Amino acid sequence: LFAQGITGYEPVKANRRAMLEELRTGDGRPLPNHITRQIERELDRLEMVMAQIDEVNKVREAMLPTVEAEETAKAPRLLLQLRGIGPEFAGTLYSEGFYRHFANRRQVAAYAGLVPSPWRSGTIDREQGVSKAGNKRLRTTMIQVAWLWLRHQPGSELSQWFNQRVQDGGGRIRRVMIVAMARKLLIALWQFCTAGVVPKGAILKAA
Template sequence: MQVIADRAEAPNAIRSDPGALFVSLELSRSTWLITSLSPGGGEKMSKHNVPAGDICALLARFSDLQRKAFARTGKSFPIIVIQEAGLDGFWIHRVLQKEGIESHVVDPASVATSRRCRRAKTDRIDGEALVRTLLAYKRGEPRVCAMVKAPTPEEEDRRRLCRERKVLTNERVLHVNRIKGLLFSQGVSGYEPLRRDRRQRLDELRTGDGRPLPPHLKTQISRELDRLELLIEQIKAVETERDALLEPAVKTEGAPAPQAMLLAIKGIGPEFAAVLWSEGLFRHFDNRRQVAAYAGLAPTPWQSGSIDREQGASKAGNPRLRTALIQIAWLWLRHQPQSALARWFQERVRRNGGRLKKMTIVALARKLLVALWKYVSAGVVIEGAVMKAVWR
């Protein structure tokens, strides 16, 4: 039997006089939906559409909302805007802040939703939910949502080098595998497209039954090699820009820059140092829990009554930083075998009978991230870590 709780005489979920204009933006490629709750307008939320990307129409709508609120109450109210982090990035957030409007970007996964199997979802419903979330956030309710800290344009542009290199590297792998697959269908194996003599070796190849490569197949592979060589040159150019970005930090006199401190650790090269710094360690964190949560390496417990188990890493943070840390953790065991973290890993694996190495490496990655954060932020040297003599 369904039980309906008694309702209060006056609804108090939404304040009748919020003291500001609370606005949410539902962004799409064609239109932007503006949902607003105005002082003196009761509990009803108004909704308006403007063309996507039309900042002038958006600001004009905000001015119209302020004018109507002033006509109802005789007072001027500030505007507080919320939007979800997504494909539009942070340029709208920066425009609003430049206009003197308080703007917030929320992690959409942190906004509470219905747990029904088939829940209703429309832009109008999502817009109202964002306004209610913003109201609760401004009231000071704890953990009502997770607001995103927008990076500066310089910080956002700086991390593009590592991301571009990753995209180019993945594309290079695709071309290499395609060339090997084409040759394997003719009984040819052992050809390495990344070798410098790839063109010469292609002319010398014979099929499994002793024939020269068919002319159209050879032409196709040649075009694949053209694209592959272009990718190789682009990767070199990106790496040159990356090293040029790290070089001023290495040559800084006095207190070493964080990038130079990371490069001084044995086992961390220019690429990993750039990823660690540009993707995470440039930010300010209050404690180690925030550091682990940002990388998605925080534990996820499941406790209810007699049930108490661990679900593993949350994977709710920066995926690029998390992937790099897992790779660094494996390299740490090779290059820093006498460090306290490596000894902890070996002891943990020994107690498990040599099993669960993949699970333990995730725990090592979390510990290593916290140790690196303490190292670059407070200068706390990692126990037992070996430093490089000179980095060139």
């Protein structure tokens, strides 16, 4: 559409097909028929994906109340109280990790593969980064949550810790430190779900 001089068309809106018929090119002509048919096929695929997303959301929303009703599974309801964490993240963190029992913080980090992986040989002793030996989906989700935490919880102790360590640093140091922050945040969220300890400086959503 942009190549035809058209801007502002929003295919995710409910009136996407009606609006398509009203579009005019930059010089005032109706869209050529073959372009209209091509876009309609793209809309068919888009609507199929949107329907699948709606179905997944309904399953998730049906699952969370059931989970919350269990005395031993309060994690989703508690996580939803924190600014920056929505139903998708709350459900994933519970189903991929917090439904399990962990004896200590190191077990939590190890399960997600976010513990350091030391390497020793003779007089050489250094870290090789995180082990990545745990739950990949939980680890990936926590890194996404960590980036959003910086945006929605800028005044928290963890966000300040991250910002102090990446001052004047490039993209590489930010990518390294966000993994370290994801480990700390995972432990903080686990403590919040199990002991009710709110992460320092974190803001809860309004009731």
